[in-house]
Amino acid sequence: MEVYTDKTINILFKENKLELILKFFQNKIKLGEKINQSFFNRLLIGLEKNQDYETLLTSYSHASDNSCISIHEQTITIVIRTYLEINNLHDAFLTLTKLDESQIKKRTLILFFNYYYLNGKVDEIYEFYISNLKGKFVLNNEDYNKLLNVIFINNRKDLYFKLIGNIQGKKIIFEYPINTNFSINGCYLNQKNQCSNCNNKIKRINLSISERKILLSNLKNSYLTSDTDKELFKKFVKFVKNINNIKIVIDGGNILYFGDRKINFNSYHKLNLIIKKVLKKYDPKHVLLIIHNRHKTFIKKNFNSGVSQKIEDILKEWETKIKVYYTPFNMNDDWFIVYAGIIYHNSLIISNDLMKDHKFKIGQEIDFEDLFSKWVEISRIEFNFKNKKYNFNNTELSFPNSFSMRVQKNGDHYHIPSINGKWVCVHNI
Ligand SMILES: [Zn+2]
Ligand SMILES: [Zn+2]
Structure with a gap:
């Protein structure tokens, strides 16, 4: 068995000789030796790129079982991403529990969020947002768009109104889906900042x-x-x-x-x-x-x-x-x-x-x-x-806009800014 130094491993990575690195690590794992975790992570990422998920997951679990690696946020994130890639939500969550709450970053949680989004799981994504993301991490425009999109596509007015209470005042530009049963009113503002659908005036949201x-x-x-x-x-x-x-x-x-x-x-x-x-x-x-x-x-x-x-x-x-x-x-x-x-x-x-x-x-x-x-x-x-x-x-x-491009309730309608000067207007139920 060849023994590599850090320097030679680096060279192997550069030459993309993953198999040699894998063999070297597998041997160490068998012997229960500690392994350099940043190299190990690089190996996992390489396997992920090659879509060799099986090798990735077995290498991880052997290394973990034999205490060759420690609990490391990046390692856990790669493994979770892999489980989700193969639709194994159960083990993805199980892997997440290895991290203390203080170690969990948005980049890991958003993997679950995106998984639900891609699979159109509307109740799950909403629940996940409420219990894991809201008030804890900064969601960007893309994240909010995903959440809103799933809700709109599934025609879930109930969730829409629950969500909108949580995102009032936020700067979101919603590119709403066209093909949905959800009665969306794409509207414009007139000179007086009134919505062309409901006639309510869009406000400038000032500091309290x-x-x-x-x-x-x-x-x-x-x-x-x-x-x-x-x-x-x-x-x-x-x-x-x-x-x-x-x-x-x-x-x-x-x-x-x-x-x-x-x-x-x-x-x-x-x-x-x-x-x-x-x-x-x-x-x-x-x-x-x-x-x-x-x-x-x-x-x-x-x-x-x-x-x-x-x-x-x-x-x-x-x-x-x-x-x-x-x-x-x-x-x-x-x-x-x-x-x-x-x-x-x-x-x-x-x-x-x-x-x-x-x-x-x-x-x-x-x-x-x-x-x-x-x-x-x-x-x-x-x-x-x-x-x-x-x-x-x-x-x-x-002058600054006399209205705020922010989610807001005006009268009995909710408004979300959209693209090309449009707004989404939905009547409260
Ligand atoms: Zn309106
Ligand atoms: Zn009305």
């Missing part, structure tokens, strides 16, 4: 009050570290409390730096254009501009007297028309913008900043979804100057 509270307290805890910062921020909080009904928060700095990435007269001109554009649609008392103090304080220092006078006139005009808050030195103006955007319910912020850094600092996962990203998604207006022409007509604002 408690979710907003979480973000605001995370913001305070991670950013306001010094006493000075806390004091200065308190002033802002007071300012905010005294002004109700802000609908638009403008990220002044982001617009000033847009394009040229530096501050010049054109920066103020751009911001002025954005404000004018906003005021076409909004009452000035609903608009708050947040801008760093340095953009006011250093005007005289940075520009010649002619230009600085012009800029100061622009600032004065803003201050008389809309609400303006100058953020203090040595503090990041983003903190103020994010705070205002969150505290004013249903308000929108104008900024091209994706705010990725803040997601890491103040974001929080709730029900497998990051709250901060969820907030940015529904709250951010992007701006642009078409063809880099800085005039009113080329100033563009892209």
Whole structure:
């Protein structure tokens, strides 16, 4: 019997000489010797590829019976996949019980889920989802589509309504099956976001009050570290409390730096254009501009007297028309913008900043979804100057959808977003 070192086994794998490796391991198993489990897993995967399921399963059970391998999540997963491949659900489940609950990953459980899906087992897949996946693992769009598809194809309204209670608010794009008895209404939304089938309005799903509270307290805890910062921020909080009904928060700095990435007269001109554009649609008392103090304080220092006078006139005009808050030195103006955007319910912020850094600092996962990203998604207006022409007509604002592409109940109908702007509308029973 040839004895291989790790190095030679590696070479054998590269040359795809599985039989030699198999013989080598079989001999070790016979003698009850421990075997290198990552090599063993590679061997199993090789056998799986060759569809030699019988050899795979006997090698595994011998190795396991003779204690040559330990209980290893990857090994177990390969074995389960193999059992399911040969339709042996019973042994697949038996193998799963070898893992502690804490060791079980989604990649293993989803094998059972997919098995039920492929075999159209509607009660089983639903039950499996409820008891093993829901609330424990992140399901993606494909997973939800499988679940919904089986339910629709089997015309199971009862399960549909049970499921929809569990997936409300989730971002799912359902590519529904055409050939089903399930009375699906593929519908469109009109200009007022009403469903063409039931006439109910599709909502924008906002963060709840408690979710907003979480973000605001995370913001305070991670950013306001010094006493000075806390004091200065308190002033802002007071300012905010005294002004109700802000609908638009403008990220002044982001617009000033847009394009040229530096501050010049054109920066103020751009911001002025954005404000004018906003005021076409909004009452000035609903608009708050947040801008760093340095953009006011250093005007005289940075520009010649002619230009600085012009800029100061622009600032004065803003201050008389809309609400303006100058953020203090040595503090990041983003903190103020994010705070205002969150505290004013249903308000929108104008900024091209994706705010990725803040997601890491103040974001929080709730029900497998990051709250901060969820907030940015529904709250951010992007701006642009078409063809880099800085005039009113080329100033563009892209608003977020006024409805959420999320599963929702509206009136007595349930709606699931679908592809090509369609929705699935089903009447509650
Ligand atoms: Zn509808
Ligand atoms: Zn109805």
